[in-house]
Amino acid sequence: MKPFGKKSLAMMLLSCMMLLTAACGTSSGGQASGEDKANAAASASGDSSPVKVVWWHSMSGDVGKAAQQLVDEFNASHKDIVVQAEYQGTYDESLNKLKASLGSDSGPSLIQVYEIGSRFMIDTKAITPVQQFIDADQFDISSLEPNILNYYKFDDKLYSMPFNTSNPILYYNKDAFKAAGLDPEKPPATYAEVAEAAKKLTKQGQAGGSFAIYGWFMEQLLANQGAELLNNGNGRTSMATASQLNSDAAVKTLDWWKQMVDDKSLLNLGRKTDDTSKAFAAGQIAMTLDSTASLRSIVKAAGDKFEVGTAFLPKPDAATKGGVIVGGASNWILNNRPEAEQKAAWEFIKFLAEPKSQAEWHINTGYFPITTKAYDEQNVKDNMKQYPQFQTAVDQLHQTEPSLATQGAVMGVFPEARQLTETAIEEVLNNKKTSKQALDDAAKEITSKIEEYNKTVGH
Known part of the structure; x- marks a missing residue:
């Protein structure tokens, strides 16, 4: 975006x-x-x-x-x-x-x-x-x-x-799960389970999965563990004044994402969800994240080639409370x-x-x-x-x-903040910065933009 x-x-x-x-x-x-x-x-x-x-x-x-x-x-x-x-x-x-x-x-x-x-x-x-x-x-x-x-x-x-x-869900290839010895009726629900499944699904010509570099996914993964993206109650209890994109929850989430890319069980196909959905339909990846609004097109694209499974967005662990925005x-x-x-x-x-x-x-x-x-x-x-x-x-x-x-963060500079989040993810996956450094830098810049916006509108 x-x-x-x-x-x-x-x-x-x-x-x-x-x-x-x-x-x-x-x-x-x-x-x-x-x-x-x-x-x-x-x-x-x-x-x-x-x-x-x-x-x-x-x-x-x-x-x-x-x-x-x-x-x-x-x-x-x-x-x-x-x-x-x-x-x-x-x-x-x-x-x-x-x-x-x-x-x-x-x-x-x-x-x-x-x-x-x-x-x-x-x-x-x-x-x-x-x-x-x-x-x-x-x-x-x-x-x-x-x-x-x-x-x-x-x-x-x-x-x-x-x-x-x-909202976003996990899409997976049920046929690929069967071939890898995984239960197609029990999709991975936690970060650890996704990482383990991705390794088992990776073989010649097929990676375990790919997530598009999309700020929306990071926002959702944080909400799904009860973590707020902004201070002041996600900008709900009063106007947000600072980004919390560099929280421990965000750093651990990006570390998890990066580790799978490093293991070569997760492909980095860039920022476009169109690219990951095409790779999924072609059988090049066995799991992906995408919007529920894409479900019909994803199922149709898979056609008779394989059966598409869907699962909740993964969490750090099963006990984590949260949900989707x-x-x-x-x-x-x-x-x-x-x-x-x-x-x-x-x-x-x-x-x-x-x-x-x-x-x-x-x-x-x-x-x-x-x-x-x-x-x-x-x-x-x-x-x-x-x-x-x-x-x-x-x-x-x-x-x-x-x-x-789960109510969702609100700020006047959200489109810019999402872009900065995507840049941070990109820097980490491309080995330019650590998760902590990239998210610290992005949070600082987002906070600066929030402060400028708040002054302009008199908050």
């Missing part, structure tokens, strides 16, 4: 905030925007044209088609609202476009933002928390997955509505749009959260349903029979113990 560029995120936020203060009226008061005036004029003239909602998203390929299908279904059933879905590139690219639009009427009504952009979105003060609509509508969220809502809640308030949600993205409503437009965006959000919509989304993409009621839908039951491996992901989500570690 690329950082936001040489100019710090904090300075970019400052310029956005200045623009916002100077030029942006909100639905709750202040100077009316041009679109507010236009809508008022249209209302006065008796114009009954539907309210337009512009939804910026980052879903491409087949996932993008699934998103558009939901939009089409919503538009067909809501004659008073028309949602216009607009692909804005990657999550990073979309967020940069939003920054450029702040202070003008050129932005969206609704935007999909990846989970690590949450702190930034709140600090822009450019959004209307969905909690306001939930309260006003008395919208029942009791069936929504608590461990998913847990991530997006701040001070017990929901600022955005989760949409596409995933949800990944993916949520939808945010912009507060510089007319009130009618914000309410229309909320109607679309409610539609996306319906069991039928979530069932369809889950089946077509592999993302989790955000509502437990989706599992009662017949098409989801049928899909689970076709892809029984997905039960692992559901069980892992439901067995995750809520804590500040």
Whole structure:
């Protein structure tokens, strides 16, 4: 994942905030925007044209088609609202476009933002928390997955509505396990068991496994042992002021990873999960870490060549308490749009959260349903029979113990921090630094960026 560029995120936020203060009226008061005036004029003239909602998203390929299908279904059933879905590139690219639009009427009504952009979105003060609509509508969220809502809640308030949600699991080649004398129904659950299995699975033309150099995996491996990535309760009890990437838990985790690479039982294939998933499908590696959202494609790629097994993310030892953090993205409503437009965006959000919509989304993409009621839908039951491996992901989500570690870290410079984490992992696997040195250096730099950001937003 690329950082936001040489100019710090904090300075970019400052310029956005200045623009916002100077030029942006909100639905709750202040100077009316041009679109507010236009809508008022249209209302006065008796114009009954539907309210337009512009939804910026980052879903491409087949996932993008699934998103558009939901939009089409919503538009067909809501004659008073028309949602216009607009692909804005990657999550990073979309967020940069939003920054450029702040202070003008050129932005969206609704935007999909990846989970690590949450702190930034709140600090822009450019959004209307969905909690306001939930309260006003008395919208029942009791069936929504608590461990998913847990991530997006701040001070017990929901600022955005989760949409596409995933977590990482261990994928393994059951046929390779059998050939190596390992029980394919008992996948490794601890660091030691993964290392032992990787050695037994390594043979001519096949390595035991490969993990992409992805900061998300390090974040998850730490949460899975109850370790917090940031101080001040992972930035949840108060604004984070320092990175804890150099904790003993992180150093030991990276040492474990490095030892397997040194043993040549684990290949280092770089930063792209696409490369590890291709190697897995080709039988070049027998284990890998990847998102639950990739499950369908991984199983299909393996085809008749071998049976794909899935397991929980490994822990340092079986007694360790922890769990996974949800990944993916949520939808945010912009507060510089007319009130009618914000309410229309909320109607679309409610539609996306319906069991039928979530069932369809889950089946077509592999993302989790955000509502437990989706599992009662017949098409989801049928899909689970076709892809029984997905039960692992559901069980892992439901067995995750809520804590500040599993709730997930929040900071305004998360994309940059993740990039620095990946650089540290790379330095260790390439024998440039020890785990302790690399993580110390990365933690120091991340802390510096956090401090700069906090000063800029007045924390």
